[in-house]
Amino acid sequence: MKNVSEERKTAAVPATAPSPLPAHDEPRSTRNRVARSILDHGPSTAAELAGRLALTQAAVRRHLDTLLAEGLVEPRDQRVYGSRGRGRPAKAFALTDDGRDAFDQAYDSLAADALRWIAQQAGGGEKGEAAVSAFARARLAVQAAGYRKVIESAAPEQRTEALARALTADGYAAAARSAPVGEQLCQHHCPVAHVAERFPQLCEAETEVFSDLLGTHVQRLATIAHGDGVCTTFVPKGGAPPGGATGGPKGGPARPHRTTTRTTTASASTAGRNPA
Incomplete structure (x- = not known):
């Protein structure tokens, strides 16, 4: 998965599909599926990932260990709604910023520069903030x-x-x-x-x-x-x-x-x- 983190620096990756990986590289492809499942469903336990991807929990944990080592996921305490059973709650794994970047297609620098320019052209300060707000509302109105x-x-x-x-x-x-x-x-x-x-x-x-x-x-x-x-x-x-x-x-x-x-x-x- 290390090459996925590197690819995001040179090419945009569609948000609707996993990052491109060699077809013959099955371990990396499966790790990419694990990361994509976390992206689609939010913080997930190894058991939840295994159920979604038809993998064993042992296999999922191996891929999670690799993703952890590469800084693409991080463990979190799972929220428990209602009464909690005995034992410690299972850890849920969430994508880090680097993990999300592997899937992002947004041109962050260009977008930030454009919004900064809009704010400056409006005079900066409160007027600038109002101009950015107006742009945000207009953009979302289409959606x-x-x-x-x-x-x-x-x-x-x-x-x-x-x-x-x-x-x-x-x-x-x-x-x-x-x-x-x-x-x-x-x-x-x-x-x-x-x-x-x-x-x-x-x-x-x-x-x-x-x-x-x-x-x-x-x-x-x-x-x-x-x-x-x-x-x-x-x-x-x-x-x-x-x-x-x-x-x-x-x-x-x-x-x-x-x-x-x-x-x-x-x-x-x-x-x-x-x-x-």
């Missing part, structure tokens, strides 16, 4: 138009799952899971994570879009850009219809959902506080 059709065609209780499928199709490896008072939208991959680390407006605009699409306030609990393993967004139960709008005065236009502004504040203040 949101396609997502909206998918979400509006889904039943209310399946809209978060529909959004997760749409995000996955765009390379975010997303999934929806139930939570005590709502759902969690988890994105296991972010093609622009390194740029978002420098320009958090990208994460904030994305959170606003999720709120608008699902028609309810949402709260960003964690982001890959802030060093977390997964971008996690909490979606409460009982949201309004998609579009983030409620009816306006009789005979008047609809008005934005009142929680949109509160969502943006929550995103900025809580991002990265709840590692996944």
